[in-house]
Amino acid sequence: MAEKMQAIMKTKPAYGAELVEVDVPKPGPGEVLIKVLATSICGTDLHIYEWNEWAQSRIKPPQIMGHEVAGEVVEVGPGVEDLQVGDYISVETHIVCGKCYACRHNRYHVCQNTKIFGVDMDGVFAHYAIVPAKNAWKNPKDMPPEYAALQEPLGNAVDTVLAGPIAGRSTLITGAGPLGLLGIAVAKASGAYPVIVSEPSEFRRKLAKKVGADYVVNPFEEDPVKFVMDVTDGAGVEVFLEFSGAPKALEQGLKAVTPGGRVSLLGLFPREVTIDFNNLIIFKALEVHGITGRHLWETWYTVSSLIQSGKLNLDPIITHKYKGFEEFEEAFELMRAGKTGKVVFFPHKG
């Protein structure tokens, strides 16, 4: 195996990243070394690339970026028992403690001591990567690596969409970024109808239709609340799934959801948000879910089964595939411009 590898590294506390050559790492106790087969860019990677306020408060350069991955185990560190060379794995990004109050109540997705793989330590935008063995998820051998890498963000979408009943339910999704697009795919695979998507980007509205949205609306040109009422004969939608992180979208969705309906909130807002709680939530008796991470490990079983069912329309969502990392700056700039769905790197050109 090679002694050296390429990696996309946040080398300094400033905008951008660098493609560098580094030593192939050695797995320590409880770790495995994987050959990275496919790795995709997350919105969080974009925050790190742009070096926004959150990234400045959390990331300690120099550090290899990336955390969405599919890879093959090529070396096993001391003390690892349930993984072996040749295993085909993906990675749960939340490294949880197992000891805190949340963990001891089986709420591992909100562990109070969570460390995030690829955020608080070196990640997977490289030819090889070190992975904590306890965070490995074994994939079926025939799962395409680009689908396997998407399981981590798909887990966010599954927990958002399936936080309550969805089959046959009218649904509004605000935000058709990579996660909202995955949400559309999960909602349609789960029998939601109609799925109405509010998204200002024409590029992403077209993608939303390709993925299976029944209706799309541009909230910057027409009132999405009126649009929803027209489609639902004045009832409003049973389910509101927030994937944009835009305060206006939140308010619109709360107005569009039918009294007694369900709301799942995944989008992260840029600042505190003011909401008319009395009239938009309390007097409507809404069921509201905050969504973060993935339920461990049941969400991974649901995601893997949905992919293997063949019912998830993922191909239109994967808009950009790159062999190697040389064009990574183009990839990040296209994503920054909102001109992509999911972007996937295949590090090995052979």
Ligand SMILES: NC(=O)C1=CN([C@@H]2O[C@H](COP(=O)(O)OP(=O)(O)OC[C@H]3O[C@@H](n4cnc5c(N)ncnc54)[C@H](O)[C@@H]3O)[C@@H](O)[C@H]2O)C=CC1
């Ligand atoms: N809670 C969690 O565990 C996680 C939350 N997130 C958050 O989920 C959200 C979605 O992630 P990505 O798809 O990567 O983000 P993204 O920023 O690529 O997509 C957001 C989409 O919302 C659209 N949008 C903006 N204003 C809108 C409005 N008024 N109405 C409707 N749509 C509007 C944008 O055009 C964009 O397409 C982000 O806020 C991200 O920070 C991401 C990962 C995990």
Ligand SMILES: CC(=O)[C@H](N)C(=O)O
């Ligand atoms: C921080 C991340 O981007 C990660 N996908 C997560 O689910 O926490």
Ligand SMILES: [Zn+2]
């Ligand atoms: Zn992520």
Ligand SMILES: [Zn+2]
């Ligand atoms: Zn914990």
